[in-house]
Amino acid sequence: MARKQIELGEAELDVMKTLWDFGPQTVREVLNRLHERGRNVAYTTVMTFLTRLEQKGVVASDKRDTAYVYRPKVSRQSVTLSRIKALVDQLYDGAAAPMLAQLIENQTFTADEISQLRRLIEDLDPKKPE
Amino acid sequence: MARKQIELGEAELDVMKTLWDFGPQTVREVLNRLHERGRNVAYTTVMTFLTRLEQKGVVASDKRDTAYVYRPKVSRQSVTLSRIKALVDQLYDGAAAPMLAQLIENQTFTADEISQLRRLIEDLDPKKPE
DNA sequence: ATCTTCCTACGACAGTGGTAGTAGAGCCGC
DNA sequence: GCGGCTCTACTACCACTGTCGTAGGAAGAT
Numbered sequence: 001m002a003r004k005q006i007e008l009g010e011a012e013l014d015v016m017k018t019l020w021d022f023g024p025q026t027v028r029e030v031l032n033r034l035h036e037r038g039r040n041v042a043y044t045t046v047m048t049f050l051t052r053l054e055q056k057g058v059v060a061s062d063k064r065d066t067a068y069v070y071r072p073k074v075s076r077q078s079v080t081l082s083r084i085k086a087l088v089d090q091l092y093d094g095a096a097a098p099m100l101a102q103l104i105e106n107q108t109f110t111a112d113e114i115s116q117l118r119r120l121i122e123d124l125d126p127k128k129p130e
Numbered sequence: 131m132a133r134k135q136i137e138l139g140e141a142e143l144d145v146m147k148t149l150w151d152f153g154p155q156t157v158r159e160v161l162n163r164l165h166e167r168g169r170n171v172a173y174t175t176v177m178t179f180l181t182r183l184e185q186k187g188v189v190a191s192d193k194r195d196t197a198y199v200y201r202p203k204v205s206r207q208s209v210t211l212s213r214i215k216a217l218v219d220q221l222y223d224g225a226a227a228p229m230l231a232q233l234i235e236n237q238t239f240t241a242d243e244i245s246q247l248r249r250l251i252e253d254l255d256p257k258k259p260e
Numbered sequence: 261a262t263c264t265t266c267c268t269a270c271g272a273c274a275g276t277g278g279t280a281g282t283a284g285a286g287c288c289g290c
Numbered sequence: 291g292c293g294g295c296t297c298t299a300c301t302a303c304c305a306c307t308g309t310c311g312t313a314g315g316a317a318g319a320t
Contacts, residue, residue, distance in 0.1 A: 009277045013220065045279050067297060080221050081236055084229070087217055090143060091210050096233055097243035099214070103226055104250045106211055111256040113227040120234045121251050126241040139307050175309050197267060
């Protein structure tokens, strides 16, 4: 019950992405990555993000030489999934099927994607146990 | 470019839901609905929500007798869709298929839902025009 | 007329997230 | 040994969101 859902802001998520995509990095390295992706923040801003993320328990740091190196403590998958779940809860009271339906109806897909999705659906078993 | 995405908070969304589900209502009515769904907020809190929602342009109000009646100005669908899109953008850079895949893989569905989804997928045409 | 009740208007406050500045420590080059 | 450069620590600030309180008007109950 005390399961306090980890909330990450948009910018914080961006920082996580660079850690996921490029591995453990120093503040400066993260800063450069962010600039590359068009997020032009100040050095100290990145520090703030990383510190907050560490407080939230989603990254860890070790000192290497003079600077700290930060690394993710949670997987991209888990964050992604929990976000999706939060949205499903919010919008559809936890029922994933209607959300899927809406997504499917309102997006366009390539033929490849469609066959991929078909395969996924074919393989579904009802109430498959974990 | 000036396309300012409408942001609704969790509680604000809850208010919208009562308007969508039960139609135009006064502050008091919304309050009661919220209490029914377990959101125990104060009367003035609901007022604040409705006022803010009106400022955001997603609800409108008319005076009826002594009290204002609030009604939604945007459809549930549109809000829902734009939220989903925001998430897809955030997590998958706008590619819906991977998100679908992840959802499908990590949820369990009833047989009914599965056949419904199957039908949806079957009907998909590649790059189907609007 | 007064009391009670309901409604609105307005202000307030704390928490979070995005953003940054300043101060001070450690090290490098000369 | 001194000036820079880089890094951390700490503080700050604003906007937004969730939450509410108080003040005052209007209108029915007595």
